[in-house]
Each structure stands twice: as structure tokens, then as C-alpha cells.
Amino acid sequence: MSSTSLYVDADSFLHRLDPRAKLALLVAMAVPAYTFGRPEFIAIPFVAALIGLWIGDGLRNLRRVWFIIVALFVVGLVVWPGFVERGGPVVVDAGPIFLTERQTLFALGRSLRITSFILGGLVYVSTTSNEEIVRGMRGLGLPYAFCFAVGTALRLFPTFLDAAGTVRQAQEARGLEISSKNPIERARSFIPLLIPVFMTAFRNIETQSMALEARGFDTRSERTFYRESAFAARDWLAVGFTVAVSVASIALSTLGVGTF
């Protein structure tokens, strides 16, 4: 497995859950984050996602994506006040920057929402291996050919990523300048990097296809699997929790709780 993977090999409660149950928990985190608008309510799924990361031993992944999370949070804070009506007491009045309490809370809620989504997704990818992701997709009833393509792509991806790095080093060693200040020149300098990578990738498609067909690969016939996914009691518990949280969130927000 390439070091690019965010999966953390551990034996936590979340790791033992069926991938479909983990998807259900992701929904349980996303629904309240979406239905509520006030930041103090959206902070609940945000904190839940952080706890999920701690349980799943995925906090180390935060170090890899903290910049994205902070940047999204800041972008939300900057952008959203311009899209909501002013209301309540003035919080900031510094020349062109004029923010009311309503604008601030609204923007804070949206920023927490987007970061909650990202953290929830991080919990899922930290506790679910590539194979489990594909198994979960299959368990959800997606067609086998589609799942096969996703699984193959997930396996090939690290190989091509390494190839891309190697090509980049090789071309730079030959004098390729990819840090030009002219954006057009800089973009064009990527051509010598792109072509070798994907020409290498596509060269073997013919033989790989023949190898698959020689082994009886057929996307239309019914398949059997050595390892069938079975929903355990804990998985049903996770689904039940998701249903309860989703219904409660929708009901409360319909009643005006946690919204503006």
C-alpha cells in the first residue's frame, strides 16, 4: 500500500464495522450538520467526527489534511457573510468590514458544516481499507463491473502515482523547468510529465483485458464470492442510530430548533 493511503490499520470498534454501517454513520453525521444552521448545533457532529477520528486512530491523518480543513473553514467565514442579510448587534465595524451577529453566526455555521463533512469523510477513509470500500459498494448492490473498475483503479492508483513521481524526477534531471513564473509556460511544462505516465498506463490494457477474459472474466453472469459480507448486530445498531439521529434532526429543524 502506498503511503498516500489515509487508511490506518488498527482494530478499533469503527474498523470492525461493516463498510455499509460506516457509510450509515457518515450519514448520521452529515444529516444534522446539514439540517441545522446554528453553529452550536453543527458543533455536535463536528465534535462527533473528531471523537470518531480518535476512536479510529485517525487523528494522525489530521496532520496531513489540516491545511485543507483550516482553509475551508476560513473560506466559509470570508464568503458567507456576503450572502446573508444583516441582523442583530454589530460584531465588527472596521471600515469596509461590517459584520452583524447574524452574519457571523451564519458563516460560522457554514464553516463548521463543511469541516464536519470533511472530518466525517476522513473518519470513513481512515477506518476503511480500499478492499472494504469496494466490498461495501458491492454490498449496496452496485453492479459488479463498476465495483471491479473501482477496485482495479484503487490498486493501480499508487503504481501510477509512483510512476508520476519518477517521471517528474527524471524530466527535471534532464533539465525540465516546471517552476516558471509565466503560468502558460508553467502549464505547458507539464506536457512532458503527463504523456509518459499515461502512455505507460495504456500500453498494457490490451494484454490485461485478454488475461482477464482468459480467466473467465464476465461482467454479465452471476458471481459468487469467497467472503460474503454479513451484517452483524453492531452494524444494525449503527444503522438504527443513523435512522434515529436523522429523524430527530429533521424533526427538530422542522420545528425551528437550531435554525435561523
Added chain:
Amino acid sequence: MRELLTMWRDTRMVMLVAVVAAVYAALLIPFKLFTILPGLTSVRPANVLPVFFGIAFGPAAAWGSAIGNLIGDVFGGTFGPGSVGGFVGNFFFGLVGYKLWGNLGPLSSGEEPDFRDQKLRQLIEYVAVAVAAAAACAAIIAWVVDALELIPFSVLGPIILTNNAVSAIVLGPPLFYLAYPRVKEMGLLYPDVLRARTSRVGPTPPAPGRSWWCRWSGSGSRCWCSGARPGRRPRSASAPSASSSPLSRRTSPARTSLPSFGTREKGNGFRRPTRVSTR
């Protein structure tokens, strides 16, 4: 549009989906030019790939781009409800290219996208296709993200459009010039894969007075079998339909002992057969 589903029956198309997805994801992550909105979008050279793959590989590229973007989200740490928008948006980013190339009326060059003949007309057609594909992708992603109330449409839409269009327009022509002939030589162009498959499963019986190849290729009255007019390609249940793909009219040195077409006949968009492959 039926080919988007029937292509899954062909092993080579399935492998193409997987490889397109893996290559797209592998080039998305390490090669970034400029970050526009941190964490949300940046100008990435890999954004040219859905357009290139779309025109070359047809529906396989649409699915591959969608899956590749999803893998990019998973490995990049941005997987979440917004990934649904990324999946659908990138699907159309790959789809629009092969649907529009050759079908833009007066804007169409009537040539293969190799930027060797009629370069200016090809460039005009390519820019139109790339901007349309980028706009479709941007509209879908921005709409989904706005529907999730994460970032307003009016902020994200133009950014994604610019981001996708700049990479595709700047890098597309040289990429096509250098890579398209090689992909064609490998026999991986969408109509070549279909042709190989159709020849494996057996052709649809031709209508009286008209050969199967003539009808499939749409070569009409100039077809080597002579005497036939342009007709619809067969839509058999076993072979994905390519009726809307302009690539089916293009020169393709097929590996299936089928005729390869030469220079374009002015005005009708079809090609005169010049040789028959003996491979």
C-alpha cells in the same frame, strides 16, 4: 446514451475505465499549479485529461473521470457529501467531449483531433468542446455544493469553470498532437474497441443491398462496398451503440482487418476508403 451502460459488457472498456480513473487520480494529486480556493479548487494540469480521454475513449472516460475524481477525494482527504457532486460533474466532464466532437455543425472541423490538418478549425472546435465540458462540470459541482449550503454557486461555479477550462485549453492541443496518434496506434480509440468487440461477437446482418461495415461506419455512398447511402449504425444488444460518436467516422488503423479510411471528402464529413488493413 445507451453506450454508457452497454460498455460495461466489454472487458477492454472496463479496463479502460479503471486505468483512466487511476491515471486521472494519480496525476490530480501531485501536479498542482496554483491553488485558487485552498482546499476547494486549484489549477491542475490533470484537468485536461477528462477532455482528452473523453474524446479518445468515449464512455469509458466519462466513468473513469468520475471514479478518478472520487479516488482523488478519498486519498486527498476531501471525501464527503460533496464528492457526489464531484463524481457527477467529472462524469460529464468526460462525457461532453466525445458527445460534442464532430457534432458542432459549422464549428466542427470534420477531422480527427490530432492537430495535424486544419489546425485552426480543430483548435476552434476543441476550445468550444473544452469550454462546454468545463462548464458542465462546473455547473454540476457548484450546484451540488450550493445545495449542500457549503459554498455559494456564484463563487464556486466561475472558479471551477476557469480552473478546468484553462488547463484543458492550454494543454489540450499539444497533448492531442503528441498522444492521440499513439493511442490510435494502440487500437484503444473508442470506435476501434467497439469495432473489435463487434467483430468478436459477430456483425448484425446487413440490410439488403447494404454491407454491415458500410452501415456501421456511416461511410455511405463512398463506402468501399459501393452503392449504399449513409445509414444508421446497428444497435444490436450485444454491441454498444456509437451512433452519436463522430470518432466512428474517423481514420482508425484497426487491428481487426477492417478497412481503414483515408482523406476526408470535403463537404460530407465522411471519408473515402483508401486501403484495407491486412493486419
